[in-house]
Amino acid sequence: MGPQQRELRRQLDWLMTFRVVIITTLMICTFVIELMYRPLLSLQPFYLLGVVTYAMTIAYAVLSRTVQAVRPQVYAQLIGDLGVVTGFVYLTGGAESPFSFLYLLTIIIGSILLVRRGGFLVAACSWLMYASMVLLIQRRVLTPYPVGVEENEVATVRILYSLVAHLVSFFAVAYLASYLTENLRRAGRELEMRRDDLAQLRDYNDHIIESINSGLLTTDGEGRITFANRAAAEITGREAPDLVRRSIIEVLGQGPDFLLKARTALGRERRYRVELDYEDTRGRRLYLGFTVSTLRERSGYPLGMIFIFQDLTEIRALEEEVALKKRMAALGEMAAGVAHELRNPLASISGSVQVLKRDLRPQGEAGDLMDIVIKESKRLDQIIRDFLSFAKPGRFHPETADLVEVLRETLSLLENSEEMRPHHRVETRSRPASIRFDFDVNRMKQVFWNLAKNALKAMPSGGTLTVSAVDAGDGQVTVSFADTGIGMTEEDVATNFQPFHGSFASGTGLGLAIVYRIIEEHAGRIKIKSRVDAGTE
Structure with missing residues (x-):
């Protein structure tokens, strides 16, 4: 019918x-x-x-x-x-x-x-x-x-x-x-046709608003949210109905002067641009960029404000990564000159002190001072070697090899090294059992060695180092080093790949910078996830 x-x-x-x-x-x-x-x-x-x-x-x-x-x-x-x-x-x-x-x-x-x-x-x-x-x-x-x-x-x-x-x-x-x-x-x-057209237009408009990746919030004249789209709910970590009727100041975690600044700026210009740090309900720290404009009715009377915002966290991380690369490039330019200027005098000083110690055979405090000079000379020489390795790496020689086998060889050396303690335990996982692709074997061993050594240092009271390798397909391989150690602060994570920003007093501060350079040569990416007293991966 x-x-x-x-x-x-x-x-x-x-x-x-x-x-x-x-x-x-x-x-x-x-x-x-x-x-x-x-x-x-x-x-x-x-x-x-x-x-x-x-x-x-x-x-x-x-x-x-x-x-x-x-x-x-x-x-x-x-x-x-x-x-x-x-x-x-x-x-x-x-x-x-x-x-x-x-x-x-x-x-x-x-x-x-x-x-x-x-x-x-x-x-x-x-x-x-x-x-x-x-x-x-x-x-x-x-x-x-x-x-x-x-x-x-x-x-x-x-x-x-x-x-x-x-x-x-x-x-x-x-x-x-x-x-x-x-x-x-x-x-x-x-x-009925007009009603259908209006309903279709409303649905189309709602579909557009819900499909955009930018968050959209509208407020009334008192700053209470009257509408929130899907992206706004996802970015803020709340449900859209939960946002409605809340104060925009409460949702964004800002002070009362936030709305005052926005209204003042909109009194002079059509738009107000602001970027701010934000922590959502799940504890994620985000960096958001807002464009604020006035919401008006047809006659032009202001009804409230429109907040369009994006999650700029990844963009900010990329900007910091670009800045890090520029700093590292600048350091690399002067590395050769610094190394040549330091290595020759340092070798002369170390050799001269060793000759004096052999000929004079001093006792007491003089002998101790000579030992300190020789020891510190060796340490400085190691720093210069690391610096040269970081700033002027050798030629990149990729070859087809088994990544899992290289990883096991490196960990085997680690288990027999002085960094390994009885209360340390190393677990290895791989999926599949053999992963073959093109990479520089010697440099990759250096990467694995530095990461594993740092993980053991982060567990002075003992713990478990879990190393896993997974073939993600399309030529992508994920290698993970996860420890149960002391962890790092957010500030340490942000600066860990920068030269001379190491987390351990006994190191040169160049280990992770070298790792970063080698991974970059392999067209890869390296990330750190860490929490204080909860370990690092």
Whole structure:
């Protein structure tokens, strides 16, 4: 059943309800008249007409639930209603009845349900039934009820006038009612189309707002959030409904002067740009960039503010990484000169002290001082070697090798080195068991050695070093060194790859800088995740 058929059936149910209400009202009025005035005329025919109408309505209701065709039922019920109206008009005086207007009510209902064609058809049936009833009474085929009519000549004139008047009024009402119904339906269809267009436009607008990756917040004049899109909820770590009605100051964790600065800036310019640090509900520290503008109604009156913002955390990290590369490049330029200037005098000093110690064989404090000079000379020489390795690495020689095997060899050397303590434990995991690709074996060993050695240093009281290698596909391999040591602060993590920013007092501060350079040569990336007293990976 289509939507038009469903609507027509709904209207048909309304018609049956309306019929019951009308006939019940007439029955009550008849009973009250009989009870109060006790007319000489018998009212039994009126009760009979009411009972017939009730019976017809019950039959209509049964047919409505069993017969699928709706339009024939509408015609049948309207014709039945005309029969009831004709009977009522007959009982109330025929051509002289003041209730002939009930035909107009049926015609209007027919025009509403069946539009112009149905309205004219009901008007024609109404006039035929009315004219037949009047003529049958006039010809004495039907006995007038109640008794009392004019002489034939006079009755004939009045009858002709009544027939013509009713014919004109029936078709006029049918035309006007059907015309208004058609216009109303046309307006309804246009309104429905506009409503659908508006709904589609609203859905399209909502889809655009929810699809953009930038967060969008709108506030009222007091700074309370009135709308938040999906990206705003994801960036802030809250549910969108939870953001609504909250203060923008509370959500962003800013002071009262934040809105004051924004309003002041918007008083001078159309937009206000600000970047700030933010910690979401999950504890993530983010760097957000905001563009603030005024939210206005059509007339230009300000309603609040619009906050469009993006998560700039990764961009900021990339900027810091670029700045780190520039600093490292600058250090590399001067590394060669510094190394050459230091190594030769240092070698001369160390050699001279060793000769003096061998020849003079000093005792006591003098001997200790010579030992310190020799020891520190060796340490400085190691720093210079590391610095040269960092600033002027040798040629890159990639070859196809098994990364897992190289990793195991390095860890085997580590387990037999002085950095390994009895309370240290090293676990190795790989997926798959063999990972072959192109890399510089010697440099990669240096990377593994430095990372593993730092991990052991971070566990002075013992712990577990877990080393894993995973082939992620598409030529990407992930190697992880995770310890259970002392961890690092966020500041240490941010500066760990910079030269001379080591976390251990005994180191040169160049180990991780060299690691960073080697990984960069392999077109890779290295990241540190660490928490104080929770370990580092």
